[in-house]
Amino acid sequence: MPSHIEPETPPSPNGRFNTGLHTDVMETSQRILDIIFRYKSPLPKNASDRSDEGAIKFLGQIYRFVKMNKAVRMAMPAFPFKSPNSTMKVLGTLPDKAEDVALAHLNGLCGAIEDVYPPGAVLVIVSDGLVYNDLLGVPDNTVWKYGQALRELTKARNYSHIEFSRIKDLLAVPNIHEETDGMAYAATASSIRLTLMNRYGSHDWDDTHNNSCGDHHENKQLTYCAYLKFLELDLAVTYPICEERSKSKFKRGVEKIAKSMLKRGEAFARAMRENFQDHVRLSIHPSTGEDKISINILPLEKTMTPWHNTVAFKLDGTLIAGHRHEFQQMDDMELIHEDGRPSYFRERSHVYTWATPVTFEPIYPCGIMIQPAQGTKYRSISNVEAQKVRExxxxxxxxxxxxxxxxxxxxxxxxxxxxxxxxxxxxxxLVLEVKDHGEESQGLNNVLSKEWMPFHFDGLFKTTKTIREDGSEHLVPVPPHFQFFAAVSPSPKNTGYTLFSSSKLLFEHLPEDKPLSQLNALTWSVSTASFDQSVIRGMPLITSHPSTGKPCLRFHERWPQKKTRFDPTDVEIEQGDQSPRPSQEPEHDRSVSSSISSASPDLQAAVDEPSQSQEYSAGDETVFRDINNHRTPPPATKVVTPEVPSIVVLTVLSRIPESSRYSVDIEAAYSEGYDPEHPENYRRYIARFTAWSPYYRAKEYQYRPMPEMLDVQILNHRLKWVLPDVGEAPRLFKEIASTTTPR
Structure with a gap:
């Protein structure tokens, strides 16, 4: 009798079985998950940490997006409505600075993902306001106004990674039409709640007697305890304690409402699971981490939400959050209004009192913006109170x-x-005009070009010679204390950015293996053929601020030849190769990898106690900064990246058998503008693309290491580079044949 023998799976070359996973896709997915985990909220006391179990699930979801080269999509129920207790907790019923900061923080989460994965990420915020508002006595129309104001704020701030969805979008009920105003929204609210509970609710839950919400499921218990905590204050005004309502009766009422919220919340969570199956599930509620990633939506260590709290800013920009009545009791805090409504609290200081009517607005994540008040005629730079700006x-x-x-x-x-x-x-x-000078660097390396620039602190190469004890000479930087920039002409939209980095915030978010005490012990060196062939050694990585004494970072990013057509800059940590590096450093020169918009000409004045000037954004604008607090690239034009590059393979059965593996060797040559008289400027790449061909029809693949502006079409054995006419975009100057080899 013949026996059935299963075919043996061949091991991979390293002795392990081939899992079929794409290593580069998995590595990128892990980096993305690591970024999301940086925003995690702290685990509640005595709660089990099962985030490692959840990580496997979330990694799989992210992997699918990365494999398809699509934006990673996340979903989170949040931003229901403001607490009904505007006497003690919040400042009103509409979004204020607390929501603004939270949205900026969440948009920044997606932006951080985009830094390591160009397709980026999208966060869908699903408002759960209609699930609970009637239990807390909040009118449906109030929920509508809050949601609409959030959408308007997101659009005005250009938080481009944020999308919104309503409960009705999860239900797809034919007779529930798109709401056009608060009245139409209120008219459908009851139907939406009823449909939600009928379709997704549990019918065997007794709100009064069922204790499963507090005993059996750990995540449910954590949420229930969170409900109890905020409901006591939320309902204190709606249901005040009086002769007819004792403290114990009020407490029982809070528990009953909390259980009703939990029951509705479970129905809503089920609707979320069914409608957002492929999305990475985020949550504002504490959890054990196996089903969802609990994050802080405000940039704070403690978990706090903008609809239950008010925010305040200290003089140094530090954000704190708490209840309204807490800040009202502080003598050093004042309430600030925006658009005629209370918005946030601010630490009192004389620097905010000007003879000219002006407004002060905190910038996320650091800094402050000063503008002439609306309607004032005193708008000249002469009206700026310089010493208060300096302070x-x-x-x-x-x-x-x-x-x-x-x-x-x-x-x-x-x-x-x-x-x-x-x-x-x-x-x-005294004044440097920062604009593109082409190949003429004037000894300033790529400062006067439209190339991207490395992370650095300005004034590094303004040096003086000092004599050591042994009589030898060495260079020491003597940077200015401040810089003063003026934008001479506006940049095109979404270009011309300068990136400011706060030493204070950086040190607050150092990885555990790089504590400040370790960085304090490091020194570094820099050398470049520019700036009079500067070689500077023995510079401390961390210095003390000359005014506050607080620690400040002083560093220059490594900038090798592959990133610039000017002189490279070599940087070394002198105690060993411990230099901070980007998690994913581009292999090609960012300045020639895609369309580049021209830098605006700017003024730049270096001063000993203030000043330098460069473009920051459009319009009449100046920027004054303390360079001991901030390291920033001088004016860096933002690369306008076209659509994601793709390789389109038209498979032919006679040449590439079904389910065979094949490879394509691609040699690419490109430059910043085709110039046959200067072939040395060309950048050449050889890349190997390997893929399966499981179908007869054309199939599209994504290949990230390719230069990020090329569409490659492989028609049988012929390779063509197809580029649109985009001005300064790199152009390929020859066609190169390639071969496909069935395996």
Missing amino acids: LAVWNSPVVLRGFTQTRNRDKFVAKAYELGTPTPWKFG
Whole structure:
């Protein structure tokens, strides 16, 4: 009798069985999950940590998005409505600065993912307001207004990674039409709640006697305890304790409402699971981590939400959150209004009192913006109170002066620099006009070009010679204390960004294996052929702020030749190769990898106690910053990346058998603008693309290491590079044949 023998699965070359996983896809997926976990909320006391079990599930979801080269999609129930207790907890019924900061923080989460994975991420916020509002006495129309204001705020702030969804979108009920106003929304609210419970609710739950919500399921217990905590204060105004309602009766009522909320919440959670199966599930509620990732939606260590709290800003920009009545009792806090409504609290200081009517707005995640008040005629740069700007910059840099006029008047600009401090000229004189000079660097490396620039602190190469005890000479940086920038012309939309980094925030988020005490012991060196062939050694990585004494980072990113057409900059940590590096460093020069918009010409004045100037954003604007607090690339034009590159393989059965493996070797040559007289400027790449061909029809694959502006079409054995006419975009200057080899 013949026996059936299963075919043996061949092991991979390293001796392990081939799992079929794409290693590069898995590595990228892990980086993305690590970023999301950086936003995790702390685990509640005595709760089990099962986030490792959840990580396997979330990693699989992310892997599928990355494999398809699509944006990673996440979903989170949040932003229901403001607490009904506006006497003690919140400032009103509409979004205020607390929601603004939370949305910026969440948008930043997605932006951080985009930094390591260009397709980026999208967060869908599903408002659960209609699930609970009637239990807390909040009108349906109030829920509508809150949700609409959030959408308007998101659009106005350009939080492009945020999307919104309503409960009705999860139900797809034919007779529930799109609401156009608060009245229509209120008219359908009861039907939506009823449909939700009928379709997704549990019918065997007795709100009064069933204790499963507090005893059997750990996540359910954590949520229930959270409900009890905030309901006591939320309902204190709606159901005040009085002769007819004792404390014990009020407590029993709170418990009953909490259980009703839990029952509805389970129905809503089931609707979320069925409608967002492929989305990474985030949550604002504490959990053990196996089913969802609990995150802090405010940039705080403690879990707090904007609809239950008010935010306040200290003079140094530190964000704190708490209840309204807590800040009202603080003598050093004042209530700030925006658009005629209370918005946040701010630490009192004389620096906010100007003779000219102006407004001060905190910038996320650091800095402050000053603008002339609406309707005032005192808008000239001459009206700027320089010494108060200087003091603000010491504590909360950068300070952005937006909407002031005559900032492009060179004489007035220089005069204001003298008010800020004593200007210090350098090799370019007092004022440097930062604009593209092509190949002419004037000894400043790529500062006067439209290339991206490395992370660095300005003034590194403004040096003086000192004598050591052994009589030898060495260079020491003598950077200016402040910088003063003026935007001479606006940049095109979404370009011309300068990235400011706060030492304070950086040190608050150091990885565990790189504590500040370790960084304090490090010194570093830098060398480049530019800036008079500077070689500087023995520089401390961490220095003390000259005014506050707080620690400040001083560093320059490694900038090898592959990233610039100018001179490379070599950087080393002198105690060993411990230099901080990006988690995913691009292998090709960012300045020639895609369409680049031109840098705006700017003014730049280096001063000893203030000043330098460069573009920050569009319009009449100046930026004043304390460079001891911030390291920033000088004006970096933002690369406008076209659609994700793709390889389109038209398979032919006679040449590539079904389910065979084949490879394509691609040699690419490109430059920043085709110039046959300068072939040395070409960048050449050889890439191997390997894929399966399981179908007869055409199949599209994504290949990330390819230069990020090329569409590759492989038609049989012929390779063509197809590029649109996009001005300064790199162009391929020849066609190169390739071969396909069935395996």
